[in-house]
Amino acid sequence: MEIPEFTDQGSQVSLINENASQRLRLPRRKVNAVVSGVGTALGNCKGLITIECKSIHSDFAFETEALVMKKLINNLPNSTLQSTTWDYLQNLKLADPEYNVPGPIDILLSADIYSKIIDEGVLRRHPNSPVAQLTKLGWILSGNVKTLNCLVTLNELDTLTKFWKTEDITNQDQLTDTENFCEQRYKETTERLTTGQYVVKMPLKRDIAEKLGKTKPQAIAQFM
Structure with a gap:
């Protein structure tokens, strides 16, 4: 079963969302843990399972334990990326062939997994194009990509004035x-x-x- 994965070099544990865990139907062990993100708690885990991951291009496989969470992160990327100008990626065996299409992330692989799958080989072009890194699962991409998202909000001045009056912080001396x-x-x-x-x-x-x-x-x- 193909399940979208994402490697995080800063993560101390591997995570899997509840939906993917139920689809795999793997035995689950009870564990008490709270997973924290950047400045906030992602929530309590719903158990621990052992998963086996395998490359879609070779026989390479590995096992790891993953904490089951209700939800991991939002769809990545946020919007569809135009990859037609990245000709140096066309013939690479990518770990995720649909990397440019927004989709859910079911599994988050920890930093220790990243160190095991990393391989020699890096391809890079100009600063606004992805960097391709060879791994035992295939080529993975990272880096800064320029995208343009424009959000326009129209508000009446009276409405904004009422908003700021409503959100005004009360002086503690006036309690x-x-x-x-x-x-x-x-x-x-x-x-x-x-x-x-x-x-x-x-x-x-x-x-x-x-x-x-x-x-x-x-x-x-x-x-x-």
Whole structure:
């Protein structure tokens, strides 16, 4: 089964998305882990599987463990690349023959895999064209490619003015007693779990319990 892969020289672990994992129907082992990206957490993994990857051009194959994630990254590339001017790539056996067409990335191979598959052979042209690197899976491409994406947004001046007024940050000195109480409540009761999630108690008003009274019997009666 052909599944799109992507090598990341900065990744410490190999990852596979949930959809590809289910298509492969491989046995899954339970594991507790949180995978973090650049400044943010990608989420909790949903298990660990062992996958075998094989070149489409030769008998070269390898095994690796991959953490199962709900989603990896968005489609790559972001838009279709015009490769007609890159004549030096025409006769290469590429690891991904459809590299210029946007598509999902199902597997992210870690840096240790990259070091195992890298081979001698580099082709490069001008700065705005891809660099081709030979690997045991075929030629892979990287580098800077110029693309033009133009997004135009029209807004009325009055709408923008209202937006900035709405998004204006309130001065901390102008907080009301209720807001100060709520902020203090968060500071005193907020804690972070080992999973990376935050837990905080509900900021109920001081006298709300007395005003509400005992509502549990009425709530149970309505539920029943």
